Amino acid sequence: MKSTVETLSPTRVRLAIEVPFVELEPSLKKAYREIGQQVQVPGFRRGKVPTAVIDQRVGRGTVLNEAVQEAIPQNILAAVREHDLKTLGRPEVEITEFADGDSLNFTAEVDVRPEITLPDLATIEVTVDELQIDDSEIDAQVTSLRERFATLKTVERAAAEGDYVQIDLNATVDGEDVPGGSASNISHEVGSQQLLPGLDEAVVGLAAGESTTFTTQLVGGDYAGRDAEVSVTVRTVKEKELPELNDEFAQMASEFDTIEELRNDLRERVTRGKRVEQIYAARDKALEQLVEAAEVPAPEGVVREEVESRKAAMVDQLERIGASLEEYLAAEEKTEEQIDEELAEAATQGVKIQLLLDTIADAEDTQVSDDEFGHEIVHRAQRAGMPPQQYYDQLVRSGAAGAVYGDVRRGKALASIMERITIKDTAGNEVSLDALRAESEAEHDHEH
Numbered sequence: 001m002k003s004t005v006e007t008l009s010p011t012r013v014r015l016a017i018e019v020p021f022v023e024l025e026p027s028l029k030k031a032y033r034e035i036g037q038q039v040q041v042p043g044f045r046r047g048k049v050p051t052a053v054i055d056q057r058v059g060r061g062t063v064l065n066e067a068v069q070e071a072i073p074q075n076i077l078a079a080v081r082e083h084d085l086k087t088l089g090r091p092e093v094e095i096t097e098f099a100d101g102d103s104l105n106f107t108a109e110v111d112v113r114p115e116i117t118l119p120d121l122a123t124i125e126v127t128v129d130e131l132q133i134d135d136s137e138i139d140a141q142v143t144s145l146r147e148r149f150a151t152l153k154t155v156e157r158a159a160a161e162g163d164y165v166q167i168d169l170n171a172t173v174d175g176e177d178v179p180g181g182s183a184s185n186i187s188h189e190v191g192s193q194q195l196l197p198g199l200d201e202a203v204v205g206l207a208a209g210e211s212t213t214f215t216t217q218l219v220g221g222d223y224a225g226r227d228a229e230v231s232v233t234v235r236t237v238k239e240k241e242l243p244e245l246n247d248e249f250a251q252m253a254s255e256f257d258t259i260e261e262l263r264n265d266l267r268e269r270v271t272r273g274k275r276v277e278q279i280y281a282a283r284d285k286a287l288e289q290l291v292e293a294a295e296v297p298a299p300e301g302v303v304r305e306e307v308e309s310r311k312a313a314m315v316d317q318l319e320r321i322g323a324s325l326e327e328y329l330a331a332e333e334k335t336e337e338q339i340d341e342e343l344a345e346a347a348t349q350g351v352k353i354q355l356l357l358d359t360i361a362d363a364e365d366t367q368v369s370d371d372e373f374g375h376e377i378v379h380r381a382q383r384a385g386m387p388p389q390q391y392y393d394q395l396v397r398s399g400a401a402g403a404v405y406g407d408v409r410r411g412k413a414l415a416s417i418m419e420r421i422t423i424k425d426t427a428g429n430e431v432s433l434d435a436l437r438a439e440s441e442a443e444h445d446h447e448h
């Protein structure tokens with residue numbers, strides 16, 4: 001095999017490869033073997049059909065094509081090694097010349113890792129918003145805790161928003177009962193909009209034993225899209241009683257003895273969460289600054305593949321919730337071109353960040369230990385709700401284990417960036433990474 005390499009751009013090369021016919025022989029033999037296993041010819045055992053008969057049956061051209069399809073990736077790999085290229089994504093192949101008995105000539109255009117000159121990380125400084133916690137945020141936390149310990153008390157009055165009612169429902173269309181359109185003794189929170197459109201408005205003002213009717217549009221069943229007359233009867237009205245805010249409540253709702261200790265703990269939690277948000281904001285700004293300072297180019301082919309996979313994932317997610325791309329576009333008031341543009345923008349930045357982190361990992365010779373890799377597999381398996389071994393086997397089968405390894409390595413490169421840059425808030429205070437370390441340690445402890 002002979003090959004030459006031509007640089008098309010800082011992120012793309014074209015390989016020109018010539019494979020003498022004699023080097024195609026192993027692939028040709030394999031093609032005959034595989035096709036011979038598939039064809040059935042009377043008088044010959046499967047797999048024992050002579051090549052001349054195969055040529056007659058399926059055509060020599062088909063066999064040659066099969067051999068070429070197998071030989072091309074092998075020769076691209078050999079050429080990539082020979083020229084020491086760091087390729088990205090899938091190559092675009094074009095056969096320029098090939099005839100039976102002659103050498104195979106083809107070109108392969110492929111994206112490559114660009115040479116990136118990294119700025120001194122110690123010179124990177126980012127500014128994030130100052131940490132501010134308002135008492136109202138702590139009050140909201142306390143209120144949601146009280147809501148969790150609320151009790152329901154029956155009241156002798158008309159239902160109001162926020163009450164819980166037990167109701168009977170019956171739907172009719174043109175005076176005929178709707179199949180599956182009646183239900184009794186349902187518990188419903190007034191104002192939650194959880195059941196039928198129009199129900200909440202109809203129930204407000206009704207006391208126990210009172211009934212009314214309202215009109216609503218049906219969404220499923222034989223009468224979908226038609227107006228139904230619904231009668232609703234209230235059986236009981238209950239109001240939500242929140243526990244009193246005192247030390248007794250603190251002891252019931254938490255491990256603390258006083259309401260003051262509980263509030264202080266909630267303040268600490270809110271503070272920790274905001275500190276982590278601060279560091280994430282710093283991370284995003286630092287990466288943006290580094291990508292710009294290092295003038296990282298984005299390989300077109302890789303970006304194209306990334307856009308395709310992001311769009312496919314988006315359509316898949318929509319289908320899972322029973323929606324289509326058209327419905328999503330209508331709801332967002334966007335055209336498909338606008339969505340493609342947004343995806344391309346996000347994919348371009350994502351690819352640039354990956355290249356930057358890979359360059360830093362190479363420069364620092366970042367290694368990933370078995371423990372670190374295993375930890376990531378366990379983490380991802382938990383998120384996917386699968387046993388770790390099964391998740392790992394699936395990764396290996398689909399050839400995606402290397403990508404996970406790359407993600408872990410890039411994560412370590414990112415951690416080393418964060419350790420070396422300067423992060424300040426708008427008041428000029430230095431922001432420490434302790435909150436992030438504490439969170440990751442807590443997560444680690446939780447997993448073990």
